[in-house]
Amino acid sequence: MIAAMDISIRKAERSKLQDLSLENIPFGKYFSDHMLEADYENGEWKNIEIKPYQPLLLSPSLAALHYGQAIFEGIKAYKDKEGHASIFRPQDNYHRFNISAERMQMPAVPEELFMEGMRLLVELDKNWIPEKEDHSLYIRPFMFSADEMIGVRPSETYKFMIILSPTGPYYSAPMRIYVEEKYVRAVPGGVGYAKAAGNYGAAMFATAEAKKKGYDQVLWMDAFEHKYVQECGTMNVFFIIGNTAITPNLDQGTILGGVTRQSTITLLKEMGLTVEERPLSIQDIMVAYKAGLLHEVFGTGTAATISPIKELRYKDFEMKFDVDTWKTAPTIKKWLTDIREGVREDKYQWMQKV
Numbered sequence: 271m272i273a274a275m276d277i278s279i280r281k282a283e284r285s286k287l288q289d290l291s292l293e294n295i296p297f298g299k300y301f302s303d304h305m306l307e308a309d310y311e312n313g314e315w316k317n318i319e320i321k322p323y324q325p326l327l328l329s330p331s332l333a334a335l336h337y338g339q340a341i342f343e344g345i346k347a348y349k350d351k352e353g354h355a356s357i358f359r360p361q362d363n364y365h366r367f368n369i370s371a372e373r374m375q376m377p378a379v380p381e382e383l384f385m386e387g388m389r390l391l392v393e394l395d396k397n398w399i400p401e402k403e404d405h406s407l408y409i410r411p412f413m414f415s416a417d418e419m420i421g422v423r424p425s426e427t428y429k430f431m432i433i434l435s436p437t438g439p440y441y442s443a444p445m446r447i448y449v450e451e452k453y454v455r456a457v458p459g460g461v462g463y464a465k466a467a468g469n470y471g472a473a474m475f476a477t478a479e480a481k482k483k484g485y486d487q488v489l490w491m492d493a494f495e496h497k498y499v500q501e502c503g504t505m506n507v508f509f510i511i512g513n514t515a516i517t518p519n520l521d522q523g524t525i526l527g528g529v530t531r532q533s534t535i536t537l538l539k540e541m542g543l544t545v546e547e548r549p550l551s552i553q554d555i556m557v558a559y560k561a562g563l564l565h566e567v568f569g570t571g572t573a574a575t576i577s578p579i580k581e582l583r584y585k586d587f588e589m590k591f592d593v594d595t596w597k598t599a600p601t602i603k604k605w606l607t608d609i610r611e612g613v614r615e616d617k618y619q620w621m622q623k624v
């Protein structure tokens with residue numbers, strides 16, 4: 271157990287908020303006054319400190335830079351109309367963080383360090399949670415190997431940190447999506463289910479190629495047959511066919527189990543839709559489209575919540591959607607926003623008070 275008193279707090283002398291307005295700020299560009307930092311050495315977590323946000327001094331031989339033992343999370347904090355701060359489903363992210371840690375042969379982060387450290391940090395920087403509608407404070411916990419030694423082996427030391435970034439409405443224009451048949455994101459037995467840093471670097475080339483062709487993102491397909499849909503960029507993906515919502519199942523370990531995905535499944539059921547988590551082939555999607563049964567396609571993730579897909583390109587076949595007529599995706603987005611901002615009853619107890 272780490273008692274709250276084991277987390278030392280050193281406050282910034284001056285808040286950067288004096289020079290910054292929190293309206294319509296771009297995603298991930300500004301960081302709050304403080305950060306949390308902790309070191310793993312000799313099998314235990316120590317030097318747990320919340321201190322002014324500042325650069326790190328790192329050795330060029332830092333193991334993480336060479337072999338990529340690095341994982342992260344993405345969580346959001348909101349303020350309700352009365353100004354009370356709460357965090358959306360942080361326990362789920364905590365759980366997933368340690369699943370990622372295990373897969374990358376990294377130590378587990380104790381619950382008290384992750385959860386109480388995050389709570390204390392957000393409480394200290396709660397003025398950084400924008401109060402405007404659709405604005406939030408993005409919380410980025412991360413861990414990386416810290417040995418100063420270029421031998422290929424798991425590091426013996428690690429650093430765990432949390433930083434906070436205020437963010438404006440992450441408006442995602444309806445996306446044009448390229449169904450990717452050459453490059454893959456994840457394979458069974460691989461690390462697709464982990465929020466491991468390398469997964470994102472590995473996806474950038476394919477995404478850039480799709481952009482050159484005029485698309486916003488790729489729809490990843492399964493690695494063996496390029497037949498079953500997986501994820502859309504760094505989001506989980508949903509297809510509404512008739513009165514059924516279908517999203518790929520997680521069993522093969524190739525898909526990141528999103529907290530927004532899980533929340534969306536719950537709310538879709540509340541709306542009265544049937545939800546199926548199962549393999550879905552691009553052929554079946556085309557058949558449904560041609561039959562006029564494919565009503566909505568959208569991605570889900572913490573950053574944008576719900577991102578509608580207006581066009582899906584598979585080989586020479588184009589599927590186009592009239593996003594403005596949709597009912598389901600906008601309802602889910604509104605419900606999630608309302609729960610987060612304290613406007614809709616939080617009946618699943620997703621919001622954790624700071």
Ligand SMILES: *Cc1c(COP(=O)(O)O)cnc(C)c1O
Binds near residue numbers: 465503570
């Ligand atoms: C983070 C992430 C998601 C979405 O997860 P959320 O918990 O909903 O933010 C989906 N796919 C990938 C690859 C991700 O990294």
